[in-house]
Amino acid sequence: MSDTIFAKIIRKEIPADILYQDDLVTAFRDINPQAPSHILIVPNKPIATAADVTEEDEAALGRLFTVARKLAEADGLDQGYRLIVNCKEHGHQEVFHLHMHLLGGRPLGPMLASSQGG
């Protein structure tokens, strides 16, 4: 797959507010925050979308959740938060390097806008 902006952030070739990095995942603040806390947690391996995951990715994908929990605690999100993974066009995915959004710091409302229907 082609390189993405997130691959460059993981390799520290372009700046980002990196909060956490280990052998499997990297976490950094979203450049266009939709809530007081808006963090992206990404596998270091460039998996394009949620539709491309395989069993060999399970360790990194599990790590997304434990890092999300730690970063939520660090940001004081004790009243709760939302974890989102957008997938391809209908999921409104913009960066094709799988990532988990961690959003919190205010009531986030229903998951989808009701006017968009089912």
Ligand code: DGP
């Ligand atoms: P998605 O629609 O799920 O693919 O979300 C992509 C997110 O990535 C979006 O919330 C904005 C964020 N983003 C895009 N480019 C950059 C960047 O260069 N730096 C950072 N920190 N975030 C970015």
